[in-house]
Amino acid sequence: MTLEIKHLTHWYTDRDHKLYEDVNLTFESGRFYAIVGESGSGKTTLLSFLAGLDEPREGDILVDGVSIKEIGLTKFRQKYVSTIFQAYNLLNTMTAFQNVQTALAITGSIHAKDKAYILDQLARVGIDEEKAHKNVQRLSGGEQQRVAIVRALLVDAPIVAADEATGNLDHENSQKIVDLFAELAHEFGKTVILITHDRDVASRADEQLLLQNHVFEPI
Amino acid sequence: MNFVKRAGITLWARKGRSLLLVLTSTVILVFVMAGLIIQNAALTAANNAANAVGSTVSLSANREKMFEQMKASQSSASSTSNSETKPTAITMPTATVKQVKKIAALANVSSYNITNNASVNANSFKAVTTTTTSNAMGGGPMGGENNSGDIQVNGVSLTAATSSFTDGSAKITSGRGIKASDQGTNNVVIESELASANKVKVGQTITVKTTADDAKTVKLTVVGIYKVKTATDGFQRNDPSNTIYGSYTLANTINGTENVASNVTFTMAEPAKTTAFVKAAKKYIDTDKLTLTSDASQYKTAAANMKNVAAFASKIVWLVSIAGILILGLIIILITRERRREIGVLVALGESKPKVVAQLFTELLAILIVALGIATAAGNGVSGVIGKQLVQQQTTQQMQSANGGLPGGGAGQNGGPGGGQKPSGNMGGGPMGTRGGMTKTAELQTAMTPVAVAELGGVAFLIAVLSVSGAAFSILRMRPKQILQAD
Ligand SMILES: Nc1ncnc2c1ncn2[C@@H]1O[C@H](COP(=O)(O)OP(=O)(O)O)[C@@H](O)[C@H]1O
Ligand SMILES: [Mg+2]
Numbered sequence: 001m002t003l004e005i006k007h008l009t010h011w012y013t014d015r016d017h018k019l020y021e022d023v024n025l026t027f028e029s030g031r032f033y034a035i036v037g038e039s040g041s042g043k044t045t046l047l048s049f050l051a052g053l054d055e056p057r058e059g060d061i062l063v064d065g066v067s068i069k070e071i072g073l074t075k076f077r078q079k080y081v082s083t084i085f086q087a088y089n090l091l092n093t094m095t096a097f098q099n100v101q102t103a104l105a106i107t108g109s110i111h112a113k114d115k116a117y118i119l120d121q122l123a124r125v126g127i128d129e130e131k132a133h134k135n136v137q138r139l140s141g142g143e144q145q146r147v148a149i150v151r152a153l154l155v156d157a158p159i160v161a162a163d164e165a166t167g168n169l170d171h172e173n174s175q176k177i178v179d180l181f182a183e184l185a186h187e188f189g190k191t192v193i194l195i196t197h198d199r200d201v202a203s204r205a206d207e208q209l210l211l212q213n214h215v216f217e218p219i
Numbered sequence: 220m221n222f223v224k225r226a227g228i229t230l231w232a233r234k235g236r237s238l239l240l241v242l243t244s245t246v247i248l249v250f251v252m253a254g255l256i257i258q259n260a261a262l263t264a265a266n267n268a269a270n271a272v273g274s275t276v277s278l279s280a281n282r283e284k285m286f287e288q289m290k291a292s293q294s295s296a297s298s299t300s301n302s303e304t305k306p307t308a309i310t311m312p313t314a315t316v317k318q319v320k321k322i323a324a325l326a327n328v329s330s331y332n333i334t335n336n337a338s339v340n341a342n343s344f345k346a347v348t349t350t351t352t353s354n355a356m357g358g359g360p361m362g363g364e365n366n367s368g369d370i371q372v373n374g375v376s377l378t379a380a381t382s383s384f385t386d387g388s389a390k391i392t393s394g395r396g397i398k399a400s401d402q403g404t405n406n407v408v409i410e411s412e413l414a415s416a417n418k419v420k421v422g423q424t425i426t427v428k429t430t431a432d433d434a435k436t437v438k439l440t441v442v443g444i445y446k447v448k449t450a451t452d453g454f455q456r457n458d459p460s461n462t463i464y465g466s467y468t469l470a471n472t473i474n475g476t477e478n479v480a481s482n483v484t485f486t487m488a489e490p491a492k493t494t495a496f497v498k499a500a501k502k503y504i505d506t507d508k509l510t511l512t513s514d515a516s517q518y519k520t521a522a523a524n525m526k527n528v529a530a531f532a533s534k535i536v537w538l539v540s541i542a543g544i545l546i547l548g549l550i551i552i553l554i555t556r557e558r559r560r561e562i563g564v565l566v567a568l569g570e571s572k573p574k575v576v577a578q579l580f581t582e583l584l585a586i587l588i589v590a591l592g593i594a595t596a597a598g599n600g601v602s603g604v605i606g607k608q609l610v611q612q613q614t615t616q617q618m619q620s621a622n623g624g625l626p627g628g629g630a631g632q633n634g635g636p637g638g639g640q641k642p643s644g645n646m647g648g649g650p651m652g653t654r655g656g657m658t659k660t661a662e663l664q665t666a667m668t669p670v671a672v673a674e675l676g677g678v679a680f681l682i683a684v685l686s687v688s689g690a691a692f693s694i695l696r697m698r699p700k701q702i703l704q705a706d
Pocket of ligand 1: 012013019037038039040041042043044045046
């Protein structure tokens with residue numbers, strides 16, 4: 001599966017202050033990409049387009065040549081991409097377990113009713129059963145982020161997009177997460193796009209892109 | 220159905236918020252319910268009034284015309300100075316039983332009661348005497364042919380349809396009342412005080428003497444004893460215990476008349492068609508001599524008053540419902556804004572916005588169902604209080620109007636139709652004397668509860684739909700990107 005960005009041009013309020021101009025990028029499945037760039041350069045904005053949460057002013061995003069608008073943004077979000085944000089990823093009224101389960105139910109995953117499987121996967125990132133049944137607001141920021149990552153990894157989406165997913169984690173935990181991302185790309189054949197400011201994390205990717213001066217340059 | 224589960228989890232996780240919403244909704248629904256209860260009760264009362272108040276038309280002598288004639292004859296008499304030999308010997312015109320039967324055959328007559336009166340003297344027994352008894356009291360009744368006897372015979376078709384029995388001032392205590400089958404017999408019902416004073420029991424016979432010059436003795440069979448609530452007002456010519464009830468044919472026999480129906484009360488099946496009935500019935504009578512009096516105007520006033528209350532109550536229902544929708548709607552919108560992130564996460568996960576709205580709707584519906592339960596439970600208390608108040612008001616007015624005198628009450632009762640009791644208050648006064656007001660009003664409470672609950676459920680549903688649509692509008696406009704951005 002190929003994910004393409006075609007002629008992407010975007011600005012928020014001022015047409016003369018464009019975030020990007022005529023950007024063309026291709027992401028292949030089975031590969032792990034890292035996007036780096038200065039704060040405010042437009043990394044999160046790009047992710048919002050890739051996650052089908054927003055639409056660019058100009059240009060299009062295509063999956064195997066089909067525009068995601070044609071697929072339908074809701075369906076695209078549900079079936080094609082799973083996203084991890086910088087903050088506020090979880091449903092505050094629920095436990096870690098319920099958060100994962102809810103996501104699986106929405107996306108129609110076969111694992112939605114597999115309690116043991118969900119707990120297993122949470123345990124892999126250090127969320128034991130006791131923590132899994134706590135309301136997520138009682139977990140630390142890092143733990144919350146790990147729950148969000150597990151959730152994104154478990155839904156069967158071919159694209160995984162993460163925004164500063166390791167930002168709140170210590171070195172050891174962030175290494176574990178990066179291992180997971182790499183595994184998803186290399187063993188499960190997913191397209192993994194990771195936004196980070198951490199050069200160490202970025203260096204683990206198959207390809208690194210630097211967003212600078214309104215364009216993406218390979219490093 | 221995933222959203223239903225999420226709704227449940229959210230409601231449970233935000234217990235405080237849920238409880239607050241339940242309380243707010245309960246308060247709103249109790250107000251709505253109070254309005255609905257008043258509305259239903261007022262409508263029921265209006266129907267009761269329609270059935271109870273204005274359902275009679277009475278046929279009696281046209282007194283106005285008679286007075287005119289009397290005056291004319293008096294003045295002519297004095298002018299010829301033929302003077303006092305024949306003072307005011309006028310006979311009151313009466314209808315015939317034949318006429319009555321023709322009128323009764325008209326549409327809309329559910330029943331009728333003929334009342335004839337006669338005056339006799341006690342023969343085999345003694346009349347009850349009271350301290351206030353005095354024949355000196357002027358302005359005697361106009362109804363009787365003779366009023367010199369000490370016993371009053373009230374001839375009726377049915378005692379059960381006679382005003383003093385229907386309004387509760389008289390009650391059969393042993394034996395039975397006068398029925399249609401008593402026509403042509405000498406069966407009577409006597410008052411308990413008269414009976415005990417003379418040691419008369421049901422089944423025994425008594426005799427009376429007519430007041431005519433050639434006084435005849437009439438044998439009467441006592442088939443029942445009634446008790447009258449002593450409402451002696453001092454102006455009564457006779458002790459009420461001296462009233463004997465018999466068939467109207469008995470009064471005719473005593474008076475030496477035949478087929479006379481001096482007073483008839485027709486009970487309407489549909490009070491609204493009273494006017495049409497009167498118009499049709501007038502064709503059978505000589506309106507110079509007889510008159511038909513309906514209390515339709517009072518029924519109309521009473522019914523209109525109650526319909527006003529119902530209309531007012533329905534305005535309250537609307538006002539409170541709209542206020543409730545606004546209050547809950549605003550709360551829901553505020554809460555929804557607070558829940559932007561939660562909604563954003565759901566949308567980012569690929570949940571469709573309509574399902575997010577459905578979740579909010581489910582949550583509010585669950586809250587309103589709980590509130591509805593509480594409001595209904597509380598409403599039983601509320602309805603009890605309101606119901607009692609209404610019943611009380613109605614019965615007091617019934618009593619007042621019953622004392623005020625119903626049309627066709629026979630001799631001795633002062634006041635014409637309506638008795639000067641203007642319908643007062645909201646719940647419509649006016650005479651409601653006939654036909655078991657108590658049983659009618661007792662229905663009031665029970666009959667409205669399921670209706671009120673169903674209507675309340677409808678209002679609750681409406682509140683849920685409208686409140687959530689406000690929030691839905693903002694959700695559907697939300698861009699998940701904006702929602703999920705860090706502050
Ligand atoms: N919704 C928005 N409306 C207007 N300007 C925005 C909006 N979102 C982001 N921006 C601006 O666009 C630029 C890029 O933001 P963002 O994509 O979040 O950058 P990054 O993630 O690289 O730090 C910033 O200058 C930011 O202020
Ligand atoms: Mg960013």
